[in-house]
Amino acid sequence: MNKLLFFFLATLSFFKNIFKTFSSLFNCFRETPSLFLGMARWDSCLDTDEEHVNFARRDELNLAHSEEREEPDGPLKFELHVCHQDPEYKSPAPLPRTQVKLITSWEAGWNVTNAIQGIFVLGLPYALLHSGYSGLFLIILAAALCCYTGKILIACLYEENEDGQLIRVRDTYEDIANACCKNLSPKLGGIVVNVTQVMELIMTCILYLVASGNLLSHSFPYVPVTEKTWTVIAFVTLLPCVFIKTLKIVSKLSQLCSLVHFIVILVVMTYCLTQIHQWSWAKFRLSIEFEDFLVSVGVIIFSYTSQIFLPTLEGNMKNPGEFRCMLNWTHFFACVLKTTFALTAFLTWGEETKEVITDNLPSFLQTLVNLCLLTKALLSYPLPFFAATEIVYACISRGNHSNYRSPLFALGVRGSFLVITLLMAMFIPHFALLMGLTGSVTGAAMTFLLPSLFHLKLKWKKLSFLEKCADISVFILGFLCSLAGIVCSIKGLLEVFEGV
Template identity: 35%
Template sequence: NGVRVRGSYREIAEFVFRGQLGGQVVNAAAITEALMTCILYLVLCGDLMYFCFPGAGLSKTFWVSVSFVCLLPCAALTSLRHVSLISFWNTVTHVIINGIIIVYCLTRTADWQPAKVQFHIDIYTFPISLGIIVFSYTSHIFLPTLEGSLIDKRRFACMMNWTHLLSAIFKALFGYIGFHKGGDHQQPDECAAVPLRVSVNIALALKALFSYPLPYFAAANFLENSLFTGRPLPSCWNEKREFKCWAVLPRALLVLFTFVVAITVPHFALLCGLIGSFTGTMLSFVWPAYFHLVLKRHASPLYTRLFDAFIIAVGVLCGSVG
């Protein structure tokens, strides 16, 4: 078995780029990606609840504010075990919702519009879509911690291959079935679909709330490791590795920051596409392949090095187009 000598992307970047600046750049990209994901969940909650009760006279900002209040206790999360428990219920909710939507679409095959399904690239919308897709796949910031916590680390590559492959297949099928049902305007049925739509939207809002703690926990840890390590600010932890009470305040301010951005930034989908095109492609394509190329250049065969170079080229191209 190999011996772990670097336990985070920041440590790897500092070694590859020969200095702390490279680690800080990678850390900043990871923090940006994690916070953008948190903001996305807040915006999603606001949109879903607003469309559940469009005639109630309550704005999207109101529902985002309600979501913010519900998520404020996340500032007290200091254990990955608690975050994992919340993520478990997020997964359960996710499976139930997807099952309901797929079954509903399959029972409405008579309404499908296959003629409207076209496979072509729209140069005006594809770059934004590409950035959003990359943004939705950026799990790399969690991987060093995840791999380090596995009992049998030899199964990590198998887990990565199967989860990402199944995720890609399911997302493609889910989008294809959904578009078949609604066409390009996605118009819902009038009366029959209203209770279902409200129920699914509420469940999706709960799923977004359950999804928030994981990227928030990652962003908080990145910031604590960067700032609260004795220099320039005091540590959030005492000598017994117990969390200090005052350290909850900066974490609460971090939740507040995501709320403020969620209610002030217009056209959030465009911002997601932009962030995904930059930090997403760098974290998912360019940096991992480049780090592997540098660290394993003497031990890897030629075809592996060429494949790393190909991934870097694809990442640069996708990021530039986005």
């Protein structure tokens, strides 16, 4: 036990030093005026067409940030001033009242890392079991595709003015949808997107609650408490979420969440390396079964999804021009980490690989890892919770209805969401299958279908032939993934109900 405690403390110290080192390097890159380091900064990774975005957007955000104030009888107001937008274009709605503390690229990167390094990562070795060598290719391809759709989604927020400068004229996913559907119905696109987003975010929150109850139950099997009771206990620890008002706080929690995730990965990979004498490439499959392969595709692709959060993150960055390169680095490192983790774990257990890889660990490590995963699940909850409540609050408080803009009403919205996620986590039967069905519809739509469709609609005249082909290919791929996921989920639900 002493050795295990020593190992855990050493691991924490190791990641603490890494975090300090990278923070120092990041600050050096930002502050050093030299030409070489200036070229090494993330700004240099931007495409030529977006070079003007940083300057225009930075001025606007600095102006808005310097003018933010708190009224005696109301919450903070934060308004985006668009100086060069098209006169015929309707001014977008102000950003949500909570978005007053801008975040750095580093903090935005932690939020993206939190979103794409979720609990799904623990299922990647099992995905390799059913997909073989093609699974390794899928991990790399999914990272590239999700990074691409994230960029084109943010590109839809901008339009060129008469001087050829890119100006941010939209703030949210909803604004993009409304701009695409304005000829059909001015608000139809926004309604569809908001409903889809809220469904996806609520289901994500519920998943974290269910996972927390399950992990507590397995960590303390000798305690005579049901899994639903453990879920309620986990829910009590999440009650402070009703007081989260800024993305800055969520970013800090995401940092802790990512560090905990790296600890879990380190523990599993360290154990796998001690079993390197058992590794064999013969464990990889050359032939695959179609249905099992579809399951693997779903696990791999949806482990990279973060598009729902991206417009909010980019809009709250101090330097939005650094967004594209931040997205590149987070997805690159996620791809490397996921490939290495999945490969080492699968080579260790082969055909005995379980759906959640931590179940393969020896019992003395399982408890430690389960507690780390519990911490990760609880720290991951605030990000989708914050995004969902902001969408609902913005929709309800739109207009001049002062009653809906009070801090007490905002508190009521967040509290209602907390209770809804708890009730659904405890009382929905066959939750895993319903989650799979919802994810196949909303996940594929928000990650592949809508970004590519919106990009084609808004930028068609300015896109090259290759860019149009890329968007169309992503749309077709997303449609096929969604269709396959829906078929598999419905088939599973029918089998469950037939057996009842």
